[in-house]
Amino acid sequence: MFAKAFRVKSNTAIKGSGRRKLRADVTAAFPTLGTDQVSELIPGKEELNIVKLYAHKGDAVTVYTSGGNPVLFELEKNLYPTVYTLWSYPDLLPIFITWPLVLEKLVRGADLMLPGLVVPSTGLPQVQQGDLCAIALMGNRAPVAVGVAAMSTAQMLASGMKGKGFSVIHTYQDHLWKSGDKSSLPAIAPLAVDPTDSNEKKVDLGLHGNPRSLALEGGESNGKVPQPEASEDTSSGALSQDSVDGKPLQEQMDELLQQCFLHALKSRVKKADLPLLTSTLLGSHMFSCCPEGQQLDIKKSSYRKLSKFLQHMQQEQIVQVKELSKGVESIVAVDWRHPRITSFIIPEPSLTSQTVQEGSREQSYHPPDIKFLYCVPANMTQLFLESGHKKGSALEGSEVRKIITDYAKRNSLVDTDNRNLVKLDPILCDCILEKNEQHMIMKLPWDCLLTRCLKNLQPAYQVTFPGQEPILKKGKLCPIDITLAQKTYNKKVTVVRNLETYGLDPCSVAAILQQRCQASTIVSPAPGTKDSLQVQVQGNQIHHLGQLLLEEYRLPGKYIQGLEKAPKPGKK
Structure with a gap:
């Protein structure tokens, strides 16, 4: 139409x-x-x-x-x-x-x-x-x-x-x-x-x-x-084997929920972790204990909500749950001697599961090695010619300092009366001084000379992933940017950008967050960019994002921006 x-x-x-x-x-x-x-x-x-x-x-x-x-x-x-x-x-x-x-x-x-x-x-x-x-x-x-x-x-x-x-x-x-x-x-x-x-x-x-x-x-010649x-x-959130043993889906989900709960308490939660937010137990521990090929979805269980499930576990005296702050429940005690925990056998991953995990991007991810570099611009090529570097050459900060020091000594620019000062020749004047300074400043201290030189070079960075060739990119390194956006009726969404720079697949990150946060996710083009994607998650999920990026992907915190906007935990 x-x-x-x-x-x-x-x-x-x-x-x-x-x-x-x-x-x-x-x-x-x-x-x-x-x-x-x-x-x-x-x-x-x-x-x-x-x-x-x-x-x-x-x-x-x-x-x-x-x-x-x-x-x-x-x-x-x-x-x-x-x-x-x-x-x-x-x-x-x-x-x-x-x-x-x-x-x-x-x-x-x-x-x-x-x-x-x-x-x-x-x-x-x-x-x-x-x-x-x-x-x-x-x-x-x-x-x-x-x-x-x-x-x-x-x-x-x-x-x-x-x-x-x-x-x-x-x-x-x-x-x-x-x-x-x-x-x-x-x-x-x-x-x-x-x-x-x-x-x-x-x-x-x-x-x-x-x-x-x-x-x-890619079709074959036979037309198929x-x-x-x-x-x-x-x-x-459906189990991939929902009809293999003839059990109703709800009953299977109840069994899976209890299995992940006992697995988390036996192998992941420690006494030092208590009090533990119930949301953290689910998002950071129980989801991670879900067997390969299955997906935990509380809404498809007979309990419908995590709070009702934990009430049932409290009635069995496995855990003790308290509301330490208004509307926020935490697990304050665990009976690790309870027969259900002591008798629980942690399932061994299948051979297929191990193979999938070894080959998957999420499990094999290693953070890249990042070096901050400086590129030689056209107006500074004369200063770097003697050291064999051309326009566009990428150098580390230590290399730049050595080249400037050697240049000053080789051209007898170190002040004989005060060796902390460097005399500026025409090449240095053109490279580091503004036009209105060239007839006013004749000498500069070493630290000021080096600082000005680094400032006038073009920023660049080199990203090296394990087993791959280094990737050189000009410009400043953009950190992973986490922001909160306000939607209608005061609803919030968490938006994550610049994942690709660090070798992370936005679609994979979105799938993990969807499972852990039990919230809808959308992957869409990032505004103002050509090839970059952004991940949008319903609600304030910065806490889960921080755990994923810092603890599992082991990315240094200096490369992540916006973690301070995570919701504050309730007072203990």
Whole structure:
């Protein structure tokens, strides 16, 4: 619908009564949204506009914009979310997965045909004909399109996955998306996808309006689609073996929760650690004890909350929990002689698990060796020529000092009356003095001479990772920057930038934080940069970030900025 430019008829601000009506309409159209989420989407005081426009085919559309971005649009009395809204609430609509190469065709106005869907091992979402659905790409849960199901899930399967599956209404990169801030597609933890019999599917994706088949990059000559490996479901928290032993998922999660709890108390928590915040027990100890291939999610257990689980453990007299400050619970005592702890056997990691850990980036990460250097600029080349260095040469501070000292001695510039002073010849004057100083300053102390020289050189740094060639970069070294951003209704998010400089993969860090903090994470392009990504975590998670970067990745604190903004622990 928005594949071509539209014509705007009017753009007006929405008043209070209009906001209340819109909130009621959103609640009715999307009942899965909570009251707080509806209030975030339709704020009470922030700018909210209603834009009436005509699509290129003449359809009258009403668009609601907030903060400069279109968040909802209304067509024939039906309310639809935009991709901007779905990126904030990715589970708002049932999500169907397609291949990345399909996006280009959808943006051009094509509908999505059933042969273009990726069928996960868990099956397709259950929808009825006419239901509103989201379409995402393989490997990323961030929706790229909004469409209406052309048939029910049962009809899709009965048809042998042939025919039109969805009438696509709005896509990422169409003109409605372009009317906003044009933010890039974020990376949201993908759903587990294991296409069944996918290697028997033909490359022809059957896109409506384009009968030509699409050859996926790297495809074989027989026309079969090579499948990528299934992605781990880092958001659902489901056990990877949830049906192997026939136990309900909730029962399995209860067992896993108790296993991680006992494992943490037996091998990680020491008496000196007490009192220990319950959140620290979960985030820093229990998650680390989770077996490879499984994911701990308290919400999927019968306890639902950590506090209820710990109350149960306190009733068994394993631990003692107290609220040492208002709203903050801590473990103040542990009975390490309790039979459940003494009889617990710490599971040995499997051979496969060890192999995965040895090959994984997180487990094998070693902090880089960083050297601060100085590059010779064009206006100082004469000073460094005698030592064999050219423009752009990178030198350590000690090398610069030695070169300057040798130059002064070799050219007899050391003052004979006061050997703490150095006479300035024309080359030194041009290199270190300002224009208004060149006829006023004839001599300088050694320390002042060296300080001025280092200041006028260009800063640079060299990063060396174990087993790799050194990487030289000009400019100042940017530390890992941790900031807190304020969202609507006083909600906070933690934003981390510059991870790539230190060899850290933002997507991997986001996945770890999502698990430990039990909070949603988004990886998106960092503002004002070309290739850098930033990680955004819901809430103030600086404490968890500090533990991850300082204790596990062993990065020196001088390379991390913003750790002082961590929430203050309650008084003991």
